[in-house]
Amino acid sequence: DTAVSQTPKYLVTxxxxxxxxxxxxxxxxxxMYWYKQDSKKFLKIMFSYNNKELIINETVPNRFSPKxxxxxxxxxxxxxxxxxxxxxxxxxxxxxxxxxxxxxxxGTRLTVT
Amino acid sequence: xxxxxxxxxxxxxxxxxxxxxxxxYTVSGLRGLFWYRQDPGKGPEFLFTLYxxxxxxxxxxxxxxxxxxxxFLHITAPKPEDSATYLCAVQVTGGSEKLVFGKGTKxxxxx
Numbered sequence: 001d002t003a004v005s006q007t008p009k010y011l012v013t014x015x016x017x018x019x020x021x022x023x024x025x026x027x028x029x030x031x032m033y034w035y036k037q038d039s040k041k042f043l044k045i046m047f048s049y050n051n052k053e054l055i056i057n058e059t060v061p062n063r064f065s066p067k068x069x070x071x072x073x074x075x076x077x078x079x080x081x082x083x084x085x086x087x088x089x090x091x092x093x094x095x096x097x098x099x100x101x102x103x104x105x106x107g108t109r110l111t112v113t
Numbered sequence: 114x115x116x117x118x119x120x121x122x123x124x125x126x127x128x129x130x131x132x133x134x135x136x137x138y139t140v141s142g143l144r145g146l147f148w149y150r151q152d153p154g155k156g157p158e159f160l161f162t163l164y165x166x167x168x169x170x171x172x173x174x175x176x177x178x179x180x181x182x183x184x185f186l187h188i189t190a191p192k193p194e195d196s197a198t199y200l201c202a203v204q205v206t207g208g209s210e211k212l213v214f215g216k217g218t219k220x221x222x223x224x
Contacts, residue, residue: 004156031210033211040216041198041216041217042214042216043157043200043202043214044214045211045212045213048210048211055210056210056211058211090156090157092156094210096210097210098144098145098164098204099144099145099162099164099204100210101147101159101162102147102157102159102212103159104156104157104158105156106154106155106156107154107155107156
């Protein structure tokens with residue numbers, strides 16, 4: 001019973017292509033996130049949604065567009081992929097509120113060639 | 114700017130050799146400090162949340178402590194299965210619930 005699941009696990013594509021990553025959580029949480037982990041393993045927040053509403057939008061190129069069709073799903077669409085977009089993208093969810101831990105998926109490793 | 118610094122970057126221990134990992138933070142206001150464990154190819158796994166200076170939490174061979182400027186993750190008599198990257202993160206005041214992560218400490222425990 002996977003709590004936070006992402007697909008695909010690996011994504012290899014060429015520069016200029018458009019790709020999507022899907023995320024689903026079955027924890028009943030209201031808040032979902034996208035984090036990016038670069039080659040130095042540094043995890044940085046990209047977006048956060050609470051009950052389908054965007055609440056955090058860090059300094060991310062507008063080629064990245066999150067979409068939340070319902071509170072259990074948060075997808076990430078990336079247009080015109082660049083070499084620098086290569087990273088591991090993690091989806092996470094939390095109940096929200098002070099001290100609520102994030103529950104992470106196992107990541108999508110994106111490689112842009 | 115809110116900042117989290119972890120040290121050392123990497124740590125090698127022999128099985129049974131206790132040690133501590135450090136997480137120092139500079140934030141405008143702390144709502145919580147989190148410790149996570151990350152195994153290769155996996156997402157971070159939640160370990161602890163600490164809220165205020167003086168607080169301690171334990172789980173098996175791990176104990177996390179918090180002061181006003183830093184947190185320590187003490188590992189007592191580690192086993193090879195404790196090998197992982199340990200991440201520290203802070204949740205800050207101000208309405209946003211995002212976590213700001215450090216770069217992690219990669220722990221290797223040799224048998």
